[in-house]
Amino acid sequence: DAKTTQPNSMESNEEEPVHLPCNHSTISGTDYIHWYRQLPSQGPEYVIHGLTSNVNNRMASLAIAEDRKSSTLILHRATLRDAAVYYCIPLGSYGGATNKLIFGTGTLLAVQP
Amino acid sequence: EPEVTQTPSHQVTQMGQEVILRCVPISNHLYFYWYRQILGQKVEFLVSFYNNEISEKSEIFDDQFSVERPDGSNFTLKIRSTKLEDSAMYFCASSEWGGIDNQPQHFGDGTRLSIL
Numbered sequence: 001d002a003k004t005t006q007p008n009s010m011e012s013n014e015e016e017p018v019h020l021p022c023n024h025s026t027i028s029g030t031d032y033i034h035w036y037r038q039l040p041s042q043g044p045e046y047v048i049h050g051l052t053s054n055v056n057n058r059m060a061s062l063a064i065a066e067d068r069k070s071s072t073l074i075l076h077r078a079t080l081r082d083a084a085v086y087y088c089i090p091l092g093s094y095g096g097a098t099n100k101l102i103f104g105t106g107t108l109l110a111v112q113p
Numbered sequence: 114e115p116e117v118t119q120t121p122s123h124q125v126t127q128m129g130q131e132v133i134l135r136c137v138p139i140s141n142h143l144y145f146y147w148y149r150q151i152l153g154q155k156v157e158f159l160v161s162f163y164n165n166e167i168s169e170k171s172e173i174f175d176d177q178f179s180v181e182r183p184d185g186s187n188f189t190l191k192i193r194s195t196k197l198e199d200s201a202m203y204f205c206a207s208s209e210w211g212g213i214d215n216q217p218q219h220f221g222d223g224t225r226l227s228i229l
Contacts, residue, residue, distance in 0.1 A: 032215045034217075038156070043204045043220030043222050043223050044220045046218065046219065091215060099215060099218070100146070101148070101158060102158065103155050103156040103157070
């Protein structure tokens, strides 16, 4: 399993963009990069995933480095509701196998009003 | 938006007793998972389930644990003889597919299990 490194914590102001980095230098060529977040007292929530190209959805954008050894989750305008722990999880694409998620310690994002 | 629902939200049980945690996955999903999170620690994978069989299980998922899909909607985790160290949040998740499509997993809000 690929090892990930994320900052323990980050702080942002409301309505400003937030860039959450993740290093995954041991990622394999077929691993997707998934991001989940966990709001206080809730279960993890899927945010976004990608393989090589940058990805956008209604929640966030994912920028993946050309060498795939790092990625950045971008929240374009942080809200108080975005305060959560954010997890970067490389995930193998195995034919027929299950995709167990291996959570690290993630980045605790605080959003100030 | 469809949700994974878990009951009860909080379960208090005496050590040595059996406990069953219940989950209703999203209706068209085919893969089901249990994770747990001990207070202050990481979320840990326990087991995945597909086609009425366990697909994969972790070292934590020993003989005291079992999973079942007793009908078309429920997915349960049974702990036969609870220990103090089983106290944790237990999360159920489901995904439309597993494997090659890398489908996102949708999580419930968990059951807090407290062993006395």
